[in-house]
Amino acid sequence: MTGDIGEQGSCTTCAYSEDFSNYWTAAMYFRHENGSYHKVPQYPNAQLGTEGQNATDIKGGMTIYYTQKDFYDNGARNITAFKPGFRMTVGNPATKVINSTRAQPGLRYTCLQTILTRGFETPDFPTTPCPAGIMAIHHFPACWDGVNLDSPDHQSHMFSTTLGGFREASACPSSHPVRVPQIAYETMWDTTVFKDMWPKDGSQPFVWSYMDGKGYGTHADYVFGWKGDSLQRVMDDNCFFHSCGSPGVQGILKTQTVREMNECAVKSTVPEEVEGWLDALPGYEVEV
Template sequence: MKSLSLFALAAPAQAALRFGCSTLTIQRLDPIVEPGGLPSAHLHQIVGGNAFNATMDGDVGERGSCTTCTFSEDFSNYWTAVMFFKHANGTYKRVPIMQNTALPNGINGGMTVYYTQQDFNSNGNQKITAFKPGFRMTVGSPTTGSLSDAKGHIGLRFVCLQDKGTRFPELPDFPTKACKGGIMTVHHFPSCWDGKNLDSPDHQAHMYATTKEAFAAAGACPASHPVRMPQVAYETLWDTTQFDKLWPADGSNPFVLSYGDTKGYGTHADYLFGWKGDSLQRAMDDKCMFNACENGKPLKSQNVAAMNKCAVKTMVNENLDGWLHSMPGQKM
């Protein structure tokens, strides 16, 4: 991704959203891939609206009463796999999440979410159609098993941070050395819709990616998926620095994603739309940029205290903290 400071120099024709969402919950739940599963196969960190549950159908935006995101009309849910550190003795510890330096102080973990338009280099050239109630999608796959396949998943990357402002180079797998400022995971979703289906059996076929690396302008949508929708992207910053002195002597990577991936090839993310009413469409039709879209211009927003206060109950009761003999859901 480009340095965030460069974005401020752009003069977009229409809105681009960048905002923080604090952590809603960390649980083994996945209402898209494993609806009804209590628990799901592996652990996720989830942000967004408090309607989140093991099963989610219909208009989520009409059911939530609070959200952990900056925009108080956004009851969508956004989630990714959790990162763990594996000690030489075989135990695991969950890696904590840091807030992005571009966001207000005090956000409890979570992630940075973007809704951009094709992306910034040609912002606003096309009509952007907001997602519909009931819409959902995933990007990436935990079954990706090779570096070449991981490289083919454009926009799913790792960044070895020197500080929280580092954005290059983008890597298709875990960094091979300790990172001074932690590790960032990046997930870009496809933005071309078939115009018909709110979901598909694999949760991906109804969408088509013309994404290019690092927020470069995306390609044109194909005839099979002609509707240009917002480009959704996540940035998650993992505070790996507390494990620097525990890095293996042989230099092997000690980090693992919660479904057992020690390479990072299968990094993936899920999105479930839940903006209230026409709020997202109003934003996409506007001319605001980042925090200029807050405070009713055109979107309602809330302070960090309100974001951090929103939560959901624990539905899968298992130990997630301290040194664990195995990751939740993974066999010893």
């Protein structure tokens, strides 16, 4: 899809009804000892619940953050919203080795002890069963060249100064001087449904859909799609979290109910089996 997708969509699964952006990351699969695979289900972030709405009713498990400074303060810096047609990616599925834990700041995993666990991040998949599942984390770069809405590799028009976590990124270089919102994805994977199937040899059984069992190749895509000036309005405001707008709370952004979010769906156009127990990952042939 090209152009301003904010004007092309008919519905959105986001809580903010003016956000028609596309957010994507790979699917996670459990690899059984017998060689079969099963897609890992997602579950919603418990902190998304608001008055009159239960977070557990939300379909999906990805939470999107647009921070101006850090997780606790908007700061006073001017933040430029993305423009129609803007897109970018972070991470690389071809990454097989990480020589330093600092090599990919912002691309991390958390072994959830509870659904509210934060911190204790690792650059690779957790090596032991996690009581509340695995959270995959993607922090995007926040420095833009101010000219190109995209680039051939979908990354060169951006520059990452992220420090990881939700800390404020370092200053932008002269080559990419425009500070844009710091975007982060948190995807909650319910690995607990496989807790009784953990391999007897103790090996880590989870893989990304592109056959990455280490987790170093984790990556994510972003395509801007906020309607009109809605994202710039909130970047110019000092609201925070639910105070920016939520059902029952009037804010600068328009919102929709969980029911309305869940009613938005896209039918699959690829005749491919991705659910249930599979002999091979989707797109891979079984060796005989």
